[in-house]
Amino acid sequence: MDFELMIESWPKLFAAIPVTLSLAASSISIGFIVAIGVSLLRLSKNRLLSNVAYFFVYLFRSTPLLVQIFLIYYGSGQFKDFFESIGLWVFFREAWFCAILSLTLNTGAYTSEIIRGGIQSVPFGQIEAAKAVGMSKGLLFRRITFPIAIRQALPAYGNEIILMVKSTSLASTITILDITGIAQKIISATWSPVEIFIIAGAIYLTINFLITRIVQWLEIWLSPQLFRDRKSWWKSLRENGQQAAEVQQEFR
Amino acid sequence: MDLSLLVWGDAGWGDELFFGALMTLAVASASYLFGIVFGTGFAAMKLSKITVLHLIADMYTTIIRGIPELLVIYLVFFGGGAVLRAVAKGVFGYGEFIDLPIFITGMLCIGFSSGAYSTEVIRGAVLAVPIGQIEAARAIGMSKSKRFFRILVPQVSRYALPGLGNVWQLTLKETSLISVIGLVEIMRQADIGAGSTKEPFTFYFAALLLYLGLTSISNRGFLRAESWANRGVREI
Numbered sequence: 001m002d003f004e005l006m007i008e009s010w011p012k013l014f015a016a017i018p019v020t021l022s023l024a025a026s027s028i029s030i031g032f033i034v035a036i037g038v039s040l041l042r043l044s045k046n047r048l049l050s051n052v053a054y055f056f057v058y059l060f061r062s063t064p065l066l067v068q069i070f071l072i073y074y075g076s077g078q079f080k081d082f083f084e085s086i087g088l089w090v091f092f093r094e095a096w097f098c099a100i101l102s103l104t105l106n107t108g109a110y111t112s113e114i115i116r117g118g119i120q121s122v123p124f125g126q127i128e129a130a131k132a133v134g135m136s137k138g139l140l141f142r143r144i145t146f147p148i149a150i151r152q153a154l155p156a157y158g159n160e161i162i163l164m165v166k167s168t169s170l171a172s173t174i175t176i177l178d179i180t181g182i183a184q185k186i187i188s189a190t191w192s193p194v195e196i197f198i199i200a201g202a203i204y205l206t207i208n209f210l211i212t213r214i215v216q217w218l219e220i221w222l223s224p225q226l227f228r229d230r231k232s233w234w235k236s237l238r239e240n241g242q243q244a245a246e247v248q249q250e251f252r
Numbered sequence: 253m254d255l256s257l258l259v260w261g262d263a264g265w266g267d268e269l270f271f272g273a274l275m276t277l278a279v280a281s282a283s284y285l286f287g288i289v290f291g292t293g294f295a296a297m298k299l300s301k302i303t304v305l306h307l308i309a310d311m312y313t314t315i316i317r318g319i320p321e322l323l324v325i326y327l328v329f330f331g332g333g334a335v336l337r338a339v340a341k342g343v344f345g346y347g348e349f350i351d352l353p354i355f356i357t358g359m360l361c362i363g364f365s366s367g368a369y370s371t372e373v374i375r376g377a378v379l380a381v382p383i384g385q386i387e388a389a390r391a392i393g394m395s396k397s398k399r400f401f402r403i404l405v406p407q408v409s410r411y412a413l414p415g416l417g418n419v420w421q422l423t424l425k426e427t428s429l430i431s432v433i434g435l436v437e438i439m440r441q442a443d444i445g446a447g448s449t450k451e452p453f454t455f456y457f458a459a460l461l462l463y464l465g466l467t468s469i470s471n472r473g474f475l476r477a478e479s480w481a482n483r484g485v486r487e488i
Binding site for chain 1: 318319321324326329330427442451457459460467468
């Protein structure tokens with residue numbers, strides 16, 4: 001263990017946290033808006049629109065993110081003249097733009113399925129009641145469908161956010177120096193993977209731990225009635241052990 | 253976009269990409285199986301009544317699910333060789349320079365991460381087996397191993413199948429990350445093609461279609477397996 005190297009390199013890795021966080025935050029927030037649009041298209045009665053949305057989701061969910069990033073960043077270079085002629089080349093030559101674009105589309109596809117599941121889980125009686133009191137379509141979506149759907153979808157969406165934070169590491173493959181990019185640079189210069197891995201890994205774990213906490217807190221805040229008899233982590237672990245012991249007793 | 257680049261044979265890259273796809277399939281299946289073996293072990297630990305084992309398994313899944321795979325790949329790629337050399341020198345007295353083969357490195361990395369997801373799937377499947385079934389098996393006097401192989405295994409595999417299908421898709425897509433350490437699978441082959449022809453879009457698009465084909469076909473396979481496994485089960 002080379003502690004000197006660890007002390008030397010942690011400020012560099014820490015300095016990359018904003019890069020990772022801003023990549024994640026911008027793609028998650030834009031992706032959420034994309035996802036709402038896509039899920040509404042997917043649920044629309046128009047067959048064409050819903051098929052287009054289905055195709056988008058299918059394409060992005062069944063191919064690796066790395067291919068999507070490379071296709072957008074390196075692939076756009078093949079059509080440089082075309083992009084220059086319509087004035088978009090200034091965007092596509094930037095690694096940042098390409099990384100955020102691909103991450104956004106990717107999370108948009110995954111999140112739209114999560115939101116769709118949430119919307120479909122809204123009890124029909126609630127919508128009927130809203131219609132009966134004369135709510136307009138927009139008001140109904142804003143006041144009834146969306147709030148219920150978001151509560152249903154929140155746990156799955158929390159997982160998606162964590163996956164996205166992990167996915168931002170792929171931006172390091174197109175020259176962006178996020179935490180993983182810096183880590184890779186230091187590792188290949190010093191050949192001390194363990195030390196760097198520990199620091200970088202701890203940073204990612206902390207970020208993701210905070211996110212799970214925030215999501216959990218949001219869940220409780222949005223539907224407190226479900227969490228009245230919440231247990232501490234240690235207590236649930238102990239009970240899990242007891243439950244396992246009971247199960248094994250049965251097996252014996 | 254010059255599609256003649258993708259023809260079969262010396263003139264095009266069709267055959268290279270095809271063999272890349274075979275490599276992707278090989279490394280994905282190896283890591284997937286490795287992950288299932290791993291996942292079964294850790295699921296058993298998660299279900300054990302010994303709190304320490306439970307904690308270790310919890311740590312494993314938390315770490316793997318919270319740290320980017322790319323970082324794990326760098327760790328094993330740059331660190332695996334050193335460990336191997338230390339073992340070779342310490343245990344076998346072998347002092348020559350050896351390195352971990354890229355295929356093994358990739359399989360270990362992807363297998364570890366796939367194993368964390370398999371753990372949760374298998375654990376859930378075990379908990380889904382109704383306890384009454386085990387009681388019934390005990391009541392007619394089945395031995396412990398018979399209960400395990402005749403009652404638990406068939407049902408757990410049926411319950412776990414949909415989840416394991418998802419894990420397979422994840423694993424297949426994750427193999428693309430091994431291209432960064434140079435294993436010549438679809439993605440790496442597309443990189444090489446894109447680099448030497450200056451037609452990146454053509455090659456990455458071909459890679460996209462190959463992955464799309466692999467996931468679609470295997471998805472259909474898993475759906476078939478599911479309906480086969482659920483034959484004779486009452487539908488709700």
